[in-house]
Amino acid sequence: MTPASKARFRKGERVAMSHGGGGRAMADLIRNIFAHHFANPLLDQKHDATLIARPEGRIVISTDGHVISPLFFPGGDIGSLAVHGTLNDVAMGGGKPIALSAGFIIEEGFPLDDLDRIAASMGEAARAAGMPIATGDTKVVERGKGDGVFITTTGIGVVDDAVDIGPHRIKPGQAVVLSGPIGDHGVAIMASRQNLEFGTQITSDSAALHHMVADMLAAVPDIALLRDPTRGGLSATMNELVDGADFGLIMDEAAIPVRTEVASACELLGLDPLHIANEGKLVCICDMDKVQTLLDVMAQHDEGREARCIGEVCADQPGFVRMKTAIGGMRVVDWLSGEQLPRIC
């Protein structure tokens, strides 16, 4: 048997407290799983801290903790999600990704096989995104003190000096563009958590958006705002924008894409797709006359093929998100209060 094909860990082996103890077991775990899947020149510096050459422009940084059940779901897993989530936050700041750090908190007894799958999927997502995992950390907690695996990722990127993205640039008359159908991720998770069958499988939309964002910024450098409507869904993102602002937002329900399977699942569970999490969607606010240019650019990417203009920024009723309903009425779109729960009756 050549060393390369030697099994990296024993079949059925589980994470033990010694894997976090700083000794040989920990070194083996890092080498056999993380270094194996994440291999890249930055990580190979093998320092406690990684040196990165100074880029031009401004630095954007974002961090995110990933706590998710189940760890594997249709369309992804906690590993790829941890990469996409942070990468997208960097992209929403207008940043081109440079590098990622990853911290793992693993529960004693967690199967190494599953950890290997997660690390493999993370390594692949990071490679595909061109955002190497430059540094990391591993801790092991006693059985019962964690939920399998928690991953914290921090991403850094660089923003061109010409780009200025932020809520301060939003003004009445601008358009709101959404990159595709909402609710896929949240419903996929809920369905796999509750073991619900909906006839067709609903898969998470977890995806990296920075390539599309780069093209969008190249075509329309003066985009006012980018946000990814993750936890809390589209409604939370929109409400964050108007909170304390001197403008309001109006959406058109008929223009907001929702897949039929997702709409049906929401109907069944008494949930509102507007409140459901997404992991591969973005909201963009830009001048009205740039909408078509952006839609054309977005259509070149899988992640933006179903992009639409879903509303506009308004001067009246500042602080409120309103929606023209599918049947032509009007209503406020509020934050979700508490946790979204299936209805009783």
Add this chain to the structure above:
Amino acid sequence: MKYVEEFRDPKLAENLAAVIRAEADSAREYNFMEFCGGHTHAIFRYGVQDLMPDNVHFVHGPGCPVCILPVRRLDDAIELADRHGVILCSYGDMLRVPGTKRRSLMVAKSEGADVRMVYSTLDALKIARENPDKQVVFLGIGFETTTPPSALAIKQASEEELENFTLFCNHVLTPAAIRHILDAPEIDPEEAVRLDGFLGPSHVSTVIGSQPYEFLADKYQKPVVIAGFEPLDVMQSVLMLIRQVNEGRVEVQNQYARVVTREGNERAQDLVDEIFEIRPAFEWRGLGSVPESALSIREKYAAFDAEKRFEISEKVSREVKSCECPAILRGVKKPKDCKLFGNVCTPETPMGSCMVSSEGSCAAYWTYRRAETLAEMAAERDLEPAQ
């Protein structure tokens, strides 16, 4: 589900709205009570009111199962979890409703009580099986729709001879509550709400059928249309009510015929009948004691009755002072008439039950019509003469 889109079609909605505008007699007002919280939610979520002429009004009735549970019963449930150390299971919204001194099941849980949110009675049974050394109580609430699952749980527990499962039964009956509202003017003329008809509940009717509403037409001379929950269902039902009123007809009509029959689901009714019997009277939040308006567990299944298994103390239960939920549940006040609306009482910090469930009137106004409601409240305050 393939039906959903056609019941939200904007063209059809526009046409229906035009017919309603044409047929509603501008010389009169139409006040229709939607009894069921599901309708309240649909009306607000789709902005159905915006498509109605000014003289067609929705009066929101006491049909939200979370809203109508009186504080006393909630305090009893909290006591079960606190004092008797049971695992108390219930549906999500119920956990947030404030009881006396604003203590909710959620607060009890944070203080150490074992309170668990479940999605179905079967989840509660599972918890009982997995915890044989603990007593598990399911806090059963709701109208005729949620009663069959509770009946099934008792039946199953009895078949399995599960000794640690009981139901704290708070299931209530729709027709009795409607009757009570219509009798209210005789009890207190100040409370008279003028009602020209009812949008009958649809989920409830899939179980009990349309027949139990016939007394409303026969005895009280009120038109009823059993209505589905889609926005176009609601609009079409309003049109049917307007036509009955205009033509002087008084009938029970069934707009939701794709699901509801006159007789309902007889198997479910038999199951409910086997396990439960009618209580002589039951306290409703807002309505007070309503005769023959709720169910209790029959003697044969007494072993599964939390009220019989545990001693529950006498107590003085109080709602939050100045909360107008009771009047709102009777349809005599609107959320804007409550001083607490929006300043201290919001879905994050509910003071009353109507702000908790998405089917409650206060939550619906806050969530979907906050801008208008706050503006109206401000305007009314300005009009009040300076003290």
